[in-house]
Amino acid sequence: MKTFVLLHGAWHGGWCWREVASLLRARGHAVTTPTQTGLGERRHQFSAAITLETFVQDVVEHLEAEEIEDAILVGHSFGGLGISGAADRVPGRIRHLVYLDALVLRDGQAPFDIMPADVVAARRRLAAEQGGGLFIPIPPVSAFGVPEDHPLAPWMRRRMTPHPLSTYETPLRLRHPVGNGLPRTYIAAADPAYPALAAIQARLRAEPGWTWREIATGHNAMVTAPEALAEMLRGLS
16 A cells, blocks of 8 residues: 655645545555645635745645655645655655656745746736736636536636735745655656646756656646546556
8 A cells, every 4th residue: 555645736726636536545545635725625724924835834744744654745736846845854754756747946946937937927917917916816727738628627617716926936945955865756747738847847857866757638637637647656666
């Protein structure tokens, strides 16, 4: 039996892992799906004080409160930052890091520092016009590689919540290199690829220490290809 901790990305919550978590549990694995402060069922905790450090601490506290050891820690998209931070602070609780079509930052970088300028400008504009300067409003499901007519598209629309702008503007603080010496795998969603991650993925493919995998679906692989993703995760050592 393996222990999986599945961390969601921006605008999502632990709910997005429903299908993958069910498949893994049916195979006898332990699975938790924490939700970050201010999102999903924790949207009532939204605050201008939320930073990227808040998200890191969410993951650390979850691992410690649930007394999780030997975890395969999976971070989707923005969730890649939370798992990097957790590996930096509590590596002894983690067995393997999995970055699922995820952001990967070095110490001192903020998400907006490394994202394409047009994407940054668009998100700042939306936050100013529709989010009171505090949050980025919910994008259409197609932005995540999910067709608007997908059977789970209505479910996604009901569950997604605005995302704190401040988490894109504050830096990730790491005391060690990314991954902190732990085994790490990057799974790129390749069909269609998520354009905002192109530069990050090109850099990581050239860096030593990464195992590179691809899955033939869009950015929200846990929604559009849960069976294939679950099997890929099960195969990790």
